[in-house]
Amino acid sequence: MSAAPYKPSRWEFQGVRLWHAALLGGFVIAWVTGDEDTYAMHLFAGWWVAAVVTLRLVAALLAPAGSPLALKRPNRNQMLTVSILSTLALTVLAAFSGIAADVAPFLEDPHEALAVMSLWAIGLHVLVAVIVFKGRQWLRRMSAALVLVALAAVPAWAAEPARDAILATYAAQAKQQDAGFAGFSAARGEALYRSRHTVNPEIASCSTCHTDDPTKPGRHAKTGRVIEPVAVSANPKRFIEADKVEERFMRDCKSIFGRVCTATEKGDYLTFLINR
Known part of the structure; x- marks a missing residue:
């Protein structure tokens, strides 16, 4: 006589839902805090994601075959299983490569690439789950969210035009501030970069x-x-987002110089570092 099939408890299903929420929350926080100013939160989120995924893998090893906590279940769709495993693998690699990059800067680029791949994997996992569990009607409802996920993973390709546009904006402002403005200077930008102050x-x-x-x-x-x-x-990703560039100037000029930088100073600084 064969053994009765395993019947998962509702707590196991609740555990899976809570795990998804914990992973998603950590990933989102890590994604939006990948900046110098929010690095402490970014690092915490990275450790959180690593811990959550590790806990999930341990639970999968200990869970019985019929449990929703198990990575492979007898009646689970194979496409769903593959999407789960790929998402977990990429997410844990992204988390641990980010942690390692804190002491090994050469891992920054692989970490960012893995993070983008993880985002795509999460989007595909959601797509597969919707198809398997809810069908095409839910897929149509989720299409807008999936498009947003895809757009978030697209890198910024127009770096040079973006920098040119930022410099053009500062040049226009400089002309308004100083009728004698004759262009930006890398030499002045270097002097500004190296100048020392006592404000901070x-x-x-x-x-x-x-x-x-x-x-x-x-x-x-x-x-x-x-x-x-x-x-x-050395870092082609610098100075391609106008809002972020201006935000940095507003913060750093006040912190270092004790005042707001002029448009000419901003353009000089960028000219120096763009051509460095």
């Missing part, structure tokens, strides 16, 4: 965090976090 003893200069050589990785003076090179030649 912890961060007396741009070079305090970014080092005297902007093509090399720096380290945040307060958090100790490794910062990718600020020079475009």
Whole structure:
């Protein structure tokens, strides 16, 4: 006589739901805090994701075959199983590569690539789950969300035009502020980058965090976090988002110089680092 099939308890299903919520929350926080200013939260979220995925894998090893906690179930759709395993693998690799990148900066790019791949894997997992459990009607309802996931994973391809547009904006502002404005200067930008001030003893200069050589990785003076090179030649992702560039100027100029930078200073600074 064969053994009765395993009957999962409602607590197991609740555990799966809570795990999904914990993973999604950690991933979203890690995704939106991948910046120097929010690095502590980004690092915490990375550890959280790593811990949640590790816990899930341990639970899968200990759970009986018929449990929803098991990665492979006799009656589970194979396509769903593959999407689960690929999502878990990419997510845990993204988390641990990010943690390792804190001490090994050369892992920053692989970490970011894995994070983007994880986002795609999550989107595909949602798609598969919708098809398997809810059918085409729910798929139509989820289509807008899936499009947003896809768009979030698309890299910024137009780096050079974006920088040109930012410089053009600052040039227009500089002409309004100074009728004698004759263009930006990399030499003035370098002088600004290296100038030292007494407003904030912890961060007396741009070079305090970014080092005297902007093509090399720096380290945040307060958090100790490794910062990718600020020079475009070493880090092509720099200075392509106008809002973020302006936000940095507003924050850093007040922090280092004790005032708002002029449009000419902003353009000079960018010109120096774009051509460095």
